[in-house]
Amino acid sequence: MLRLMTMVLALLPVLAQAQVVTDAVLDNGMEVVVIEDHRAPAVYHSVWYRTGAADEPPGASGAAHLLEHLMFKATGTLAPGELSATVAANGGSDNAATSSDYTFYYQRIAADRLELVMRMEADRMRNLRLTPAEIETERQVVIEERNQRVENNPGALANEQGMAAQYLNHPYGAPVIGWMHEIEQLGYPDVQAFYDLYYSPNNAVLIVAGDVDPDEVLELARIHYGPIAPAPDLPARIRPEEPPQRAARHLVYSDPRVAQARLWRTYLAPQRISGDQRDAAALLYLAQLLGGSPFTSVLARDLSFDSRIASETSASYWGTSLDATTFRVALTPADGISLDQAEAALDASLVRILEEGVDEARFERLKVQLRASEIYAQDNAAGLAQRYGAALASGLTVADVQDWPRVLQEVTEEDVMRMARAVLVPEHSVTVHLVPEEE
Amino acid sequence: MLKRIAASAVLVLAALPLRAEIAIEEVTSPGGIAVWLVEEHALPFVALEIRLRGGANLDEPGARGAANAAMWLMNEGAGDMDARAFAERAEELAAHFSFRAGDDALSISAMMLSENMDEAADLLAVALTEPRFDADAIERMREDVLQSIARDRMSPGAIAAQTLYSMVWPDHPYGSDSKGTVESMSALTRDDIVTAWENTVTRADVYVGAVGDIDAETLGGLIDRILGGLPAAGPPGPPRVEYTLAGGTTIVDFPTPQSVAFFAQRGIAIDDPRYFAASILNTVLGDGMESRLMQELREKRGLTYGIGTALAPRDLSALMIGSFASSNATMAEAVGLVQEEWERIAREGITEEELEFARTWMTGEYPLRFDGNGAIARILVGMQMIGLPADYVTHRNDYVNAVTLEQANRVAGELYDPEGLHFVVVGQPEGL
Numbered sequence: 089m090l091r092l093m094t095m096v097l098a099l100l101p102v103l104a105q106a107q108v109v110t111d112a113v114l115d116n117g118m119e120v121v122v123i124e125d126h127r128a129p130a131v132y133h134s135v136w137y138r139t140g141a142a143d144e145p146p147g148a149s150g151a152a153h154l155l156e157h158l159m160f161k162a163t164g165t166l167a168p169g170e171l172s173a174t175v176a177a178n179g180g181s182d183n184a185a186t187s188s189d190y191t192f193y194y195q196r197i198a199a200d201r202l203e204l205v206m207r208m209e210a211d212r213m214r215n216l217r218l219t220p221a222e223i224e225t226e227r228q229v230v231i232e233e234r235n236q237r238v239e240n241n242p243g244a245l246a247n248e249q250g251m252a253a254q255y256l257n258h259p260y261g262a263p264v265i266g267w268m269h270e271i272e273q274l275g276y277p278d279v280q281a282f283y284d285l286y287y288s289p290n291n292a293v294l295i296v297a298g299d300v301d302p303d304e305v306l307e308l309a310r311i312h313y314g315p316i317a318p319a320p321d322l323p324a325r326i327r328p329e330e331p332p333q334r335a336a337r338h339l340v341y342s343d344p345r346v347a348q349a350r351l352w353r354t355y356l357a358p359q360r361i362s363g364d365q366r367d368a369a370a371l372l373y374l375a376q377l378l379g380g381s382p383f384t385s386v387l388a389r390d391l392s393f394d395s396r397i398a399s400e401t402s403a404s405y406w407g408t409s410l411d412a413t414t415f416r417v418a419l420t421p422a423d424g425i426s427l428d429q430a431e432a433a434l435d436a437s438l439v440r441i442l443e444e445g446v447d448e449a450r451f452e453r454l455k456v457q458l459r460a461s462e463i464y465a466q467d468n469a470a471g472l473a474q475r476y477g478a479a480l481a482s483g484l485t486v487a488d489v490q491d492w493p494r495v496l497q498e499v500t501e502e503d504v505m506r507m508a509r510a511v512l513v514p515e516h517s518v519t520v521h522l523v524p525e526e527e
Numbered sequence: 528m529l530k531r532i533a534a535s536a537v538l539v540l541a542a543l544p545l546r547a548e549i550a551i552e553e554v555t556s557p558g559g560i561a562v563w564l565v566e567e568h569a570l571p572f573v574a575l576e577i578r579l580r581g582g583a584n585l586d587e588p589g590a591r592g593a594a595n596a597a598m599w600l601m602n603e604g605a606g607d608m609d610a611r612a613f614a615e616r617a618e619e620l621a622a623h624f625s626f627r628a629g630d631d632a633l634s635i636s637a638m639m640l641s642e643n644m645d646e647a648a649d650l651l652a653v654a655l656t657e658p659r660f661d662a663d664a665i666e667r668m669r670e671d672v673l674q675s676i677a678r679d680r681m682s683p684g685a686i687a688a689q690t691l692y693s694m695v696w697p698d699h700p701y702g703s704d705s706k707g708t709v710e711s712m713s714a715l716t717r718d719d720i721v722t723a724w725e726n727t728v729t730r731a732d733v734y735v736g737a738v739g740d741i742d743a744e745t746l747g748g749l750i751d752r753i754l755g756g757l758p759a760a761g762p763p764g765p766p767r768v769e770y771t772l773a774g775g776t777t778i779v780d781f782p783t784p785q786s787v788a789f790f791a792q793r794g795i796a797i798d799d800p801r802y803f804a805a806s807i808l809n810t811v812l813g814d815g816m817e818s819r820l821m822q823e824l825r826e827k828r829g830l831t832y833g834i835g836t837a838l839a840p841r842d843l844s845a846l847m848i849g850s851f852a853s854s855n856a857t858m859a860e861a862v863g864l865v866q867e868e869w870e871r872i873a874r875e876g877i878t879e880e881e882l883e884f885a886r887t888w889m890t891g892e893y894p895l896r897f898d899g900n901g902a903i904a905r906i907l908v909g910m911q912m913i914g915l916p917a918d919y920v921t922h923r924n925d926y927v928n929a930v931t932l933e934q935a936n937r938v939a940g941e942l943y944d945p946e947g948l949h950f951v952v953v954g955q956p957e958g959l
Binding site: 127128129130168169172173176178179180196197198209224225227228229230231232233235236239240248318344345346347348381382383384388389392393399400420422423449450453455456457459460463464466467468469472 | 549567569570571572574582602610611613614615618619621623638640658663667670671677678679681682683716782783787806814815817825826827828829830831832842852853854884887888889890891892893894895898900902
């Protein structure tokens with residue numbers, strides 16, 4: 089055991105060499121991060137705007153996401169769809185995604201095409217030309233997207249209800265894609281206002297990963313993004329905060345399309361904080377210890393092996409978030425077990441970890457795995473770029489991202505227990521029962 | 528301005544060497560197992576991809592789902608380790624193994640650190656050769672699979688796909704879900720699972736790709752450690768099966784706001800000399816945002832979030848397939864548009880401009896696939912399974928570029944069969 093850990097530790101210097109990261113800021117405030125990976129002649133080019141669904145004004149849920157779709161339409165120099173068509177004609181692929189905290193656009197393409205995609209991405213940062221007809225058609229596309237992702241999926245519908253109950257005041261309670269009745273009302277003023285306010289270089293991060301030279305990337309960034317004037321009145325990223333949460337919430341979502349009853353619970357939880365990521369790192373351990381493995385984690389042991397309460401258990405925590413995030417536990421009850429019985433057993437298991445603490449051997453194995461996962465993560469340049477992009481658009485810095493593996497290795501069992509006691513508080517939680525019919 | 532840049536860039540691309548860095552070594556282990564290797568020492572780990580041909584097609588009558596069950600149980604204990612002891616050992620080594628029963632082959636994927644590769648290989652070997660199939664693990668598997676089958680029965684997409692496959696291949700394993708049925712999985716015994724393991728986990732028809740921090744000699748020894756203990760022969764699989772489903776529309780009533788459609792017609796075998804032309808045609812018709820179907824259904828009319836088509840050859844049959852979802856009120860219009868485009872490509876083929884677009888996209892996208900050790904290992908094993916030589920990677924784009932407009936349009940007329948296109952629509956579509 090110890091010998092193995094020493095061996096893996098010895099790998100860390102190799103890692104530092106494998107991942108060469110350059111960080112710079114253009115004169116107009118646009119941050120630039122370059123991650124070198126010369127194994128394949130490809131590049132991942134992405135622009136991350138520090139704005140997302142949680143920045144939408146009340147009543148306009150879905151505006152950030154609809155705008156993301158419309159960013160592929162006409163600009164002053166590009167015809168509708170021309171950006172994607174040009175990327176495809178050069179053998180590349182492109183897409184975009186919206187979250188509560190950020191919106192990002194990316195292209196994957198041969199490394200010698202970097203300037204081509206950069207020129208077009210810079211163009212649409214300021215030169216989008218929206219038309220009512222395009223907005224109308226694209227809103228229909230988004231309605232079909234919502235139908236596909238949410239309305240046709242009872243688990244997704246229940247999850248929306250759960251998040252709305254979790255956040256009493258913060259806009260994280262609204263779905264990123266938007267509520268259907270608000271998507272249907274979105275129009276030109278909503279998306280244009282959002283674009284004008286937030287799409288500017290001083291609110292954006294450029295992440296380029298792949299077979300590139302950092303100096304050349306910076307020079308290209310100065311040429312294409314550099315001339316774009318920064319927005320003078322960028323609002324501070326301050327959202328309505330949660331009041332003290334004083335009541336455990338229990339929801340039952342019933343839908344005839346539910347094949348298998350399930351339950352999950354979310355707890356309000358702190359996010360990664362720049363320069364102070366230890367609590368978040370401890371929560372990642374807690375999630376792994378509780379539900380990271382179907383064999384060795386606490387919930388699996390208590391609910392699937394030592395008893396037959398659940399056919400599947402999990403726990404998860406995603407700390408990269410501008411404001412308070414959630415810690416989640418979930419299970420599918422075994423045949424013949426009601427959700428109430430399963431929830432009682434889940435509660436008992438959570439009490440047990442609070443009383444007994446963590447299994448030291450499992451804790452040490454987890455440390456080894458987290459080190460190794462850093463090695464495996466280096467295999468995916470786009471994944472690394474997304475790690476930086478999400479962090480930098482969520483209030484963290486390059487230094488925070490690079491510190492994270494070290495912070496993870498410094499977490500102690502005491503940290504994990506301290507955070508378990510702080511977070512696993514019933515009054516901060518929402519429990520959702522997903523059932524085929526009212527029980 | 529941009530148009531001009533794009534055009535000149537395309538010319539440069541066509542002249543670019545295709546990833547000279549990909550150097551595939553053909554290795555034969557001391558025990559006689561052929562392996563393709565790409566050495567990549569930048570990161571201290573190895574990705575291993577193993578395929579054992581046979582897979583769920585070898586399920587015996589009445590035991591549908593047995594191969595899937597056996598693979599589910601590969602992580603559930605082996606040798607003197609029960610499920611949890613096995614998992615703890617894998618955690619100590621930080622090795623990742625996954626086992627999957629495809630219709631035509633078992634897929635085994637492994638990620639192993641350089642530092643403890645031998646120990647990880649031994650653990651994988653024990654999993655494959657000494658699985659325990661403990662009674663409690665079997666019951667966990669049975670419950671999980673039955674719950675998964677129950678979820679599929681409430682998923683419009685899964686219902687549509689399974690309904691279509693059952694109509695295309697009514698008398699062949701391809702026509703039923705490799706997870707099995709409620710009946711077969713309720714009745715499945717340990718003996719059935721052992722039989723499936725004996726039948727499928729053999730090195731009768733094995734393919735291996737390895738990418739990462741390892742040299743040929745070490746790899747040969749490693750592969751023998753993992754696969755040397757497997758039986759050398761397995762049973763024959765089922766015969767080839769022709770596509771005979773007639774065109775039409777089948778509606779499965781399901782109360783949900785958005786209908787899901789799957790559609791198919793006769794396909795083309797992967798070793799058919801017309802395959803590259805067919806790939807170009809499929810790109811133009813239904814692969815990607817620029818395709819005719821995406822433009823007509825999504826971009827112009829907002830009828831769907833996405834539509835895609837694919838050539839879907841299998842070892843023993845072939846079809847062309849596509850799918851999309853649209854609100855119940857608009858599904859009929861969307862189906863009509865797909866039928867129109869199917870008829871148009873059969874009648875008119877594609878334009879010179881579309882051919883050029885498809886060629887440049889396909890040739891440009893190809894080198895980008897070689898992205899990471901795991902991805903390359905999967906490409907290596909896929910090439911071997913369809914009998915391609917190792918130097919295919921350097922010639923593949925020439926084959927794409929060699930397709931002429933005349934060839935493409937001849938194949939379009941031969942291949943696309945609007946009368947034979949069959950839609951399965953799950954939902955409550957209006958006016959279909």
